[in-house]
Amino acid sequence: DAGVTQSPTHLIKTRGQQVTLRCSPKSGHxxxxxxxxxxxxxxxxxxQYYEEEERQRGNFPDRFSGHQFPNYSSELNVNALLLGDSALxxxxxSSWNTEAFFGQGTRLTVV
Amino acid sequence: SQQGEEDPQALSIQEGENATMNCSYKTSINNLQWYRQNSGRGLVHLILIRSNEREKHSGRLRVTLDTSKKSSSLLITASRAADTASYFCAGTNFGNEKLTFGTGTRLTIIP
Known part of the structure; x- marks a missing residue:
């Protein structure tokens, strides 16, 4: 079991660009x-995505969007990047009422 | 929200000693999870304790949960240099399964 995998591991983008991050969930989640x-x-x-729909959303602007595919993998898209979007x-x-397992993360640097 | 707030913010101990860190949360939860994060990397799941459990063990880890006080503690016995990391707690509830983290406890083990 590969666990949760994320790609890429590191990324450098310029302000105003768009970025897509990818995630493959743990088997069975x-x-x-x-x-x-x-x-x-x-x-x-x-x-959070479940059954290919956004189920919950935190306090982030609409520049942050996502998608979940039928195989449960997911993408995070960020448009019009700002310097402040630099982060891990x-x-x-997860599945219902189970532990949540994390990937190693994608380090995004916006310059 | 099921906010986790860890205490203390930083802790330094000698190798071999025990480390105790605490977590408080604001609303009722169904389970609480503890995570470890080494610098700049993903979160590693340590243990999940459910609201009907008072204590749980996993190797050198012992977690307690007091739902009446909305608090939890994580004890690491016989600490090792490899335990140096940040530790986070987060609670979840049925129908609201996002994890809400505090700023964590930064644990440093001195060889």
Whole structure:
């Protein structure tokens, strides 16, 4: 079992560009959540996908969008990147009432 | 929200000693999870404790949960240098399964 895998591991983008991050959940999990973690802070919830629909959303602007595919994998898209979007982006997968497992994250740097 | 707030913010102990960190949360939960994060990497799931459990063990880890006080503690016995990391707690509830993290406890084990 490969666990939760995220790609890419590191990414450098320019302000105003768009970025797509990818996540494959742990085998048997059907729910994918995305988190943003700024340096020195705890992870902040962006949104959660279940059955290919956004089930919950945190306090993030519409520039942050996502998608879940029939195989439960997910993408996080961020448009019109700002310097403040530089962070570690974490994906977590789970099933109902089970542990949530995280991937190693994608380090996004916006310059 | 099921916010997790960890205490203390930072803790330094000698290798071999025990480390205790605490977590408080604001609303009722169905389970609480503890995670470890090494610098700049993903969160590693340590243990999940359910609201009907008072104590749970996993190797050198012992977690307690007091739902009347809305608090939990994580004890790491016989600490090792490899335990140096940040530790986070987060609670979830049925129908609201996002994880809400505090800023974590930064644990440093001095060899």
């Amino acid at each position: 059907d729910t994918v959540s995305w988190y943003q973690q700024a340096l020195g802070q705890g992870p902040q919830f962006i949104f 982006y974490l994906c977590a997968s």
